[in-house]
Structures are given as structure tokens and as C-alpha cells.
Amino acid sequence: MKKKLFIPGPVNVSEDVLKKMSIPMIGHRSKDASILQKNISQKMMQLMYTKNQIMLSTSSGSGLMEGAVRSCTQKRAAVFSIGAFGDRWYKMATSNGVPADKFSSEWGSPTTAKMVDTALSTGKYDLITITHNETSTGVMNPVDEIAAVVKKYPEVVFCLDTVSSLGGTKIEVDQLGVDLCITSTQKCLGLPPGMSICSISEKAIAAAKKVENRGLYFDLLAMYECIIKKDHQYPSTPSLSHMFALDYQLDKILEEGLENRFMRHKEMAKYVRNWARENFDLFANEKYASNTLTTVKNSKFISVADLTEKLEEYGYSISNGYGNLKEKTFRIAHMAETTLDEVKELLDTIDEILNI
Ligand SMILES: *Cc1c(COP(=O)(O)O)cnc(C)c1O
Numbered sequence: 272m273k274k275k276l277f278i279p280g281p282v283n284v285s286e287d288v289l290k291k292m293s294i295p296m297i298g299h300r301s302k303d304a305s306i307l308q309k310n311i312s313q314k315m316m317q318l319m320y321t322k323n324q325i326m327l328s329t330s331s332g333s334g335l336m337e338g339a340v341r342s343c344t345q346k347r348a349a350v351f352s353i354g355a356f357g358d359r360w361y362k363m364a365t366s367n368g369v370p371a372d373k374f375s376s377e378w379g380s381p382t383t384a385k386m387v388d389t390a391l392s393t394g395k396y397d398l399i400t401i402t403h404n405e406t407s408t409g410v411m412n413p414v415d416e417i418a419a420v421v422k423k424y425p426e427v428v429f430c431l432d433t434v435s436s437l438g439g440t441k442i443e444v445d446q447l448g449v450d451l452c453i454t455s456t457q458k459c460l461g462l463p464p465g466m467s468i469c470s471i472s473e474k475a476i477a478a479a480k481k482v483e484n485r486g487l488y489f490d491l492l493a494m495y496e497c498i499i500k501k502d503h504q505y506p507s508t509p510s511l512s513h514m515f516a517l518d519y520q521l522d523k524i525l526e527e528g529l530e531n532r533f534m535r536h537k538e539m540a541k542y543v544r545n546w547a548r549e550n551f552d553l554f555a556n557e558k559y560a561s562n563t564l565t566t567v568k569n570s571k572f573i574s575v576a577d578l579t580e581k582l583e584e585y586g587y588s589i590s591n592g593y594g595n596l597k598e599k600t601f602r603i604a605h606m607a608e609t610t611l612d613e614v615k616e617l618l619d620t621i622d623e624i625l626n627i
Pocket residue numbers: 279280331332333334356402404405406432433434435455467
């Protein structure tokens with residue numbers, strides 16, 4: 272049976288988008304490959320509200336996250352963590368020998384502008400990483416407030432993980448002053464996993480030029496220079512199949528209208544949050560609850576494993592809690608092409624299973 276996915280990636284992909292994955296290959300050094308990259312970039316710039324260069328990576332988002340800390344940190348990175356994906360960014364830094372400090376918030380709480388100000392005011396850091404939307408806890412960070420503080424430190428490269436939010440909520444890269452905005456295809460963009468996308472600023476490029484050991488596959492400077500010098504191509508062979516599908520899906524996203532798309536996500540989030548409050552509790556601090564997924568606190572101490580198993584029989588997938596939050600929470604994603612009606616169907620089914 273075909274499953275309806277309410278897990279935070281991979282998400283359901285429309286049939287017509289899936290079909291684009293099977294378009295016959297073209298040469299990755301052909302003129303057509305350059306045109307394809309340029310078309311994608313032009314549309315991604317609209318979705319990211321940026322004039323910065325767009326780069327594609329044939330890897331999931333983790334690749335670009337690792338590439339960002341490694342390629343652009345000269346001195347020391349300040350990694351702000353509000354959950355599992357922030358913790359992972361810290362590991363990416365240290366395991367690459369990049370000096371870094373981690374600033375953690377209690378799970379369920381955001382990174383505050385004050386925390387960022389305190390850290391950056393020491394002058395120790397030349398790069399900072401922020402998780403926009405933490406997929407383990409369901410917290411969406413107050414990025415406007417954080418960005419306002421980061422602007423006080425023009426020497427710092429601002430990296431933002433928007434893997435589980437870009438395409439589902441408005442992120443204005445240029446206005447926020449984000450130097451590296453990173454996302455993946457398999458979450459709010461509604462594509463199969465296997466490609467990731469970032470915007471890169473002049474400041475990030477200049478920083479990378481001063482870093483000696485940037486690695487090879489995720490050397491962001493090498494990627495950038497190839498785009499500039501080889502007419503929008505890549506050092507190695509990109510997943511052209513993803514590029515065909517992405518080019519097409521971005522047309523669909525722009526056709527829906529960005530404001531409409533963001534509104535649809537907000538409405539789904541509001542509905543799921545109300546349901547969660549009525550029947551369980553929210554794990555995230557209410558004020559910072561995510562628009563793209565909800566982490567429900569298992570305040571009724573049900574067996575989450577039993578619930579997810581039963582839901583599978585009905586054709587639905589949701590996620591148990593992440594890591595230590597397993598059984599203590601469960602997660603319902605409301606992202607990409609999912610509709611409010613589909614969310615209602617899922618929650619009605621959960622009500623039926625749990626008899627609530
Ligand atoms: C999924 C996710 C990642 C990891 O992305 P991959 O594409 O799986 O490598 C990183 N950060 C956040 C917030 C995520 O949700």
C-alpha cells in the first residue's frame with residue numbers, strides 16, 4: 272500500500288515531479304546542463320529572497336552543513352544548538368578539526384538573541400551556525416531577532432540550517448544577512464532525497480579563500496569557482512535527475528504563490544497544535560513552535576511505537592521522538608505538498624486508534 276508520509280522527510284512527492292526524475296540524461300558539461308542550473312538558481316533566488324549565488328550539492332543537506340563550517344571557519348565557530356541537528360553541526364566542526372564551541376539551549380527552547388550577542392562580543396568567533404527549524408524538538412528559532420544581533424558583527428559568517436523549513440516558511444536571506452543558507456530537497460521542497468541547495472554570499476567566499484584545508488568534495492569555494500568559471504557547472508557530476516525534478520517543482524511552488532504556500536503551512540501547523548494541546552501537549556515552547564512540524568509531548572504516556580505501527584496499517588507514517596525523546600514525544604510533519612484536509616484525515620485516524 273502506498274503510504275502517506277507525515278514524517279519530517281522524506282515527504283510525499285507528486286507523481287508528475289517523480290516522473291521528471293526519469294528524463295533521459297544529458298551531458299553534465301553540456302550547454303543544456305548550464306541552462307538547467309541557471310534556471311534552478313534563478314527560481315531558488317526567489318524562494319530564498321536573495322541575490323546571492325545559488326549552489327547545488329549532490330548530497331543530502333548534511334554535506335553542505337559540513338562543507339560550510341569546514342570551508343569558511345578561519346578562527347573559531349560558534350555553534351548554537353537547540354537539539355539533535357545543532358549537536359550534529361558541532362560534531363561536523365570538531366571531527367574536521369575546525370575549532371568550535373557549542374552553545375546549547377534546553378530542548379524545547381530557542382537560541383536567544385542575547386546568547387548570540389554574549390558569544391560574539393568575545394571576538395573569538397568568525398563563523399556562527401544557527402538551526403532555523405529544529406526537527407527534533409519542533410522549535411523554530413526567532414531568526415529575525417538573532418539576525419539583528421549578528422549584523423553587529425560584520426566579520427562573522429552567518430550560516431543558517433533551513434533544511435526542514437525553507438519552502439514552507441518565509442526566510443528572507445538578504446534581509447537577514449545570512450551568508451550561507453542551506454536546505455535539502457526531501458523536506459519542505461517536496462522532492463526525493465539526494466540533493467541539497469545553498470545560497471552563498473561574497474563574505475562567505477572571501478572567508479573560504481583564507482582557509483587552507485577545505486577538503487575536496489564539499490569545498491564550497493571550489494564549487495563556487497566552477498559555477499563562475501565553467502558557466503554554471505560543478506566540479507563533479509551532479510544528480511541531473513534531481514535537477515530536472517527541482518527545476519519543475521520550483522515552477523509549481525512559484526505557481527502556488529509563495530505567500531499562499533507559507534499560509535498553507537501555517538494553517539496546518541495551527542490545526543495540529545490545537546489538536547496536540549487538546550489531547551496531549553506541545554513539546555516546544557509555544558511561542559517558538561514550528562510551522563512545518565509539530566513535536567507532540569506524550570503526556571498521556573501512550574506507547575508511541577504501538578501508535579505508529581497501527582497507523583502504518585491505515586497507510587500513514589508519523590515519527591517517534593528523536594533520540595532521547597523517543598516515546599516521550601512523537602512528531603507530525605506538515606510540510607511540502609501536504610494539505611490541511613490530509614492533516615485532518617491523519618488526526619481523525621489517530622483519534623480513532625487511541626479512542627480519544
Ligand atoms: C533533516 C535535517 C538535517 C539533515 O539533513 P539531511 O538532508 O538528511 O542531511 C539537518 N538539519 C535539520 C534541521 C534537519 O531537519
